Amino acid sequence: MLIRLYLGFTTPFWRNTIILSILGYGLYRIAPSRESIDKDNSLTSFIRKSLTPSEVWKTRNENHLALSVENAQSRQLTEAAQRPVVSRIRYTGKFEDFSPHRQSVGDSVDMSDLDVKSDSHMRK
Numbered sequence: 806m807l808i809r810l811y812l813g814f815t816t817p818f819w820r821n822t823i824i825l826s827i828l829g830y831g832l833y834r835i836a837p838s839r840e841s842i843d844k845d846n847s848l849t850s851f852i853r854k855s856l857t858p859s860e861v862w863k864t865r866n867e868n869h870l871a872l873s874v875e876n877a878q879s880r881q882l883t884e885a886a887q888r889p890v891v892s893r894i895r896y897t898g899k900f901e902d903f904s905p906h907r908q909s910v911g912d913s914v915d916m917s918d919l920d921v922k923s924d925s926h927m928r929k
Contacts, residue, residue, distance in 0.1 A: 813819075835847060
C-alpha cells in the first residue's frame with residue numbers, strides 16, 4: 806500500500822488556513838472599533854435592522870405571563886378538588902327492588918331503619 810505525502814502549500818490544511826485568514830481579516834474590517842461605538846457601520850446596522858424591537862418582546866412576555874398565571878390558577882383549582890365526604894349510591898331505589906321471598910336463610914340484612922341521606926344533610 807502506497808501512501809502519498811503531499812508537501813507544499815496545495816494541501817487542504819494550507820487552503821483552509823488561507824481561507825480562514827481572509828475571512829478573519831474581512832470580519833475585522835467590518836466589525837466596529839472601540840473608538841467608533843456610537844457610529845453605525847454596516848454590520849451593526851444590519852444586526853439592528855434584523856432584530857425584533859424590544860417593545861414587541863415586552864408585549865409577548867406580558868401575554869405569556871398572563872396566560873401562565875391563568876394556567877396556574879386553573880391547575881390549582883383542579884388539584885385542590887376533593888372527593889365527597891360520603892360515597893353516593895346512584896340508584897337509591899335498588900334497596901326496595903329485591904324480593905324478600907328469594908333470600909336464603911341468614912343472607913338477608915334488616916334494612917327497615919335505612920335512611921338514605923341527601924346532599925343537603927352533608928353541607929356545612
